[in-house]
Amino acid sequence: MRPPTATIRTQVEIPLRFADGYATTARAFTFDGLVDGGEHVALRLGAHLGNPLGSQLRTRTDGATLVRVHSECLTGDVFGSDRCDCGPQLRESVERVAASGGVLLYLRQEGRGIGLYAKLDAYALQDDGLDTYDANLALGFGADDRDYTVAAQMLLALGIDRVALLTNNPDKAEQLAALGIDVRARVPTGVHLTETNATYLAAKVRRQQHTLELPAI
Numbered sequence: 001m002r003p004p005t006a007t008i009r010t011q012v013e014i015p016l017r018f019a020d021g022y023a024t025t026a027r028a029f030t031f032d033g034l035v036d037g038g039e040h041v042a043l044r045l046g047a048h049l050g051n052p053l054g055s056q057l058r059t060r061t062d063g064a065t066l067v068r069v070h071s072e073c074l075t076g077d078v079f080g081s082d083r084c085d086c087g088p089q090l091r092e093s094v095e096r097v098a099a100s101g102g103v104l105l106y107l108r109q110e111g112r113g114i115g116l117y118a119k120l121d122a123y124a125l126q127d128d129g130l131d132t133y134d135a136n137l138a139l140g141f142g143a144d145d146r147d148y149t150v151a152a153q154m155l156l157a158l159g160i161d162r163v164a165l166l167t168n169n170p171d172k173a174e175q176l177a178a179l180g181i182d183v184r185a186r187v188p189t190g191v192h193l194t195e196t197n198a199t200y201l202a203a204k205v206r207r208q209q210h211t212l213e214l215p216a217i
């Protein structure tokens with residue numbers, strides 16, 4: 001079912017420069033009418049960039065726009081935590097979306113929707129042996145509390161209803177499709193495996209069917 005209509009509040013250009021020297025420019029969008037009241041942001045990336053909304057977004061041959069729906073991870077995205085793969089996935093996504101033209105949605109869904117403090121509570125439980133999903137359940141949350149209604153609202157407000165989704169998480173694609181977004185393809189991200197995040201990545205594959213090709217242990 002199509003979600004309630006949201007509208008664009010502001011669009012503004014932001015030059016991006018990463019620590020490794022990669023640089024590009026994003027057009028950032030904010031919205032009115034998002035159902036959860038969160039301050040979610042869309043970044044349009046790629047060559048179409050200088051043009052305000054209304055100009056054609058570049059699409060793939062099947063007419064789909066490359067879209068990354070990224071859930072906030074303060075520890076990984078900002079501080080460079082190696083407990084997860086969020087930081088490298090964000091960095092990879094910006095460059096890949098910019099290369100083909102498309103949109104990155106940065107959703108304020110810290111901790112798979114449970115918030116930062118609860119995520120850190122969950123980390124403490126993981127240090128006592130629970131996996132990332134059981135730790136959520138032990139705290140009284142769902143294994144994954146994310147709802148992507150706002151993502152569909154943002155895409156539709158940007159005039160996008162056909163996407164190639166950059167993710168390893170089948171649930172993101174299924175939820176967006178159920179919200180009326182035509183998900184033409186699911187494009188996997190790279191595998192950002194380290195010694196520290198290996199258990200976390202393995203749990204995503206085992207428990208939530210993430211399509212990550214991990215080496216056999």
Ligand SMILES: Nc1nc2c(ncn2[C@@H]2O[C@H](COP(=O)(O)OP(=O)(O)OP(=O)(O)O)[C@@H](O)[C@H]2O)c(=O)[nH]1
Pocket residue numbers: 069070071072073074084085086089109110111112113114118119122123132136166167168169172189204210
């Ligand atoms: N509750 C909880 N959240 C976590 C944990 N580790 C990372 N996160 C959050 O998980 C979210 C990212 O989800 P992931 O499961 O890593 O990946 P995904 O978004 O489902 O899938 P991709 O699209 O492939 O990246 C971010 O909001 C992180 O803050 C954890 O151990 N517990």
Ligand SMILES: [Zn+2]
Pocket residue numbers: 073075076077084085086087
């Ligand atoms: Zn993370």
